[in-house]
Amino acid sequence: MDTMQKYLSIAQDLTNKIKHGQYTEGTLLPSETILANLYGTSRATVRKALVELTENGLIQKIKGKGSVVLDTAKFTFPISGITTFTELNRNQQMNAVTTVLALEDRPLPAEIMKQVGRHLDPAATFIQRLRTVDDEAIVVDEDYLLKSVVPEVPEIVAQGSLYEYMEDTLNLNIAYATKTITVEPMDEAICAKLHLETANLAVVVRSLTYLNDTTFFQYTRSIHRPDRFKFVDFARRKHLVAKKF
């Protein structure tokens, strides 16, 4: 990108060089001062770029020494963070198919309304989709999109990426989400779709997603086959800030 901020394009470049093996695992990156010279920028800007790499688990900074390239870079995949099925599909190579099972008006469930505030209009679009990988049903995704934010969802969009539509076409600024992962028994309709045999247990990932201006707009219930579910996370040790209260 030409218009991109300096620190982000530096982060991009460093990330690519690590993933392509130009900086190999276990070795040190050039020092911040050297990187600043290489990219023709200031040390502060390089540091902002390195913060990105640190958060993504690509490097580990050691005070007085330098930035070590981590080998987690190659196989670790940030499923943590908000990333969509289509984006995942593009980055990994899976033979994935999406089938739209339902696309209709349906109000936001009452128990969700309680969580996000009773003042808002529950009118929403309900989208139910089956995700298939290598002819095997893996996930049932159920989305509720608030009409107040996303007035309508064309069928073509449901077939593809909701987020691409919202971000690129509607210019919505998706910012953050709260997620919960639980394991729950499912009803027969779902069991049949996912071919759940032994137990009727499935992994349920619930997300409440918000825009940049903090307005809630999407509730997603993602139902996974337990034997195909895998959540990968890179976590940094955080000494709790808040004491008891």
Next chain:
Amino acid sequence: MDTMQKYLSIAQDLTNKIKHGQYTEGTLLPSETILANLYGTSRATVRKALVELTENGLIQKIKGKGSVVLDTAKFTFPISGITTFTELNRNQQMNAVTTVLALEDRPLPAEIMKQVGRHLDPAATFIQRLRTVDDEAIVVDEDYLLKSVVPEVPEIVAQGSLYEYMEDTLNLNIAYATKTITVEPMDEAICAKLHLETANLAVVVRSLTYLNDTTFFQYTRSIHRPDRFKFVDFARRKHLVAKKF
């Protein structure tokens, strides 16, 4: 703390004020310039503090407007990130008990050795612990601590917090971990301990934990009752940096 860095103590203070309701959800924090004056510091330092709050899901920054206090602050709990059972227990109020089932020498499993590098010494201390909340068995934790980093584990420590021992007594600098969450069938020994009835499925959280100098030192297999497992996460939208490769 007296010796604490300025930006961290500002983050502390703001966090407390939000959690105690001094800054209420939906309202704006004072502007960065005002905060800088309030705390007698520079805007850059205030901004570093606000980054912390943003990462913890306490505020949402809006360009040109300000920092909105989020209501997720109160109930969302960062289980994401590396946090220990004892720390969790201290922050929430649960009637939790830890029982040490095993404390012995046992080498690191071969499949883990493959992941962390065959060159290191597999000699480790194996600790198996049962976590009970309100007289109900919830979790079986199995830790392997490399002897090369943690030579010995006193029984008293196993009863309490491993991390407290490693950080406060051994002065180890725990930095990051890779985690996976899966759902798997368990053998009878585990099923009996957790009173798994319907199916023999349990939630397994595997962690590989590393020190600040990138040396691996701990493998943990955490086995949860599926009906008691809940993973809560706050995630920010991240537009993938790395294209396909």
Next chain:
DNA sequence: TTTGACAACTTGTATATACAGGATCTATAC
């Protein structure tokens, strides 16, 4: 009344500078 330009706020990015403090190597003293 409505529109539009502008001023006055806000946060975001970038630079330059300074010093503290950890890591590492070397040269000196013992």
Next chain:
DNA sequence: GTATAGATCCTGTATATACAAGTTGTCAAA
């Protein structure tokens, strides 16, 4: 040889400054 002190690299923190860019209210012109 060993150990200590110092020089010299590194990252971490903090400040001051400048300007870009988004948001909001005001005020004047249509």
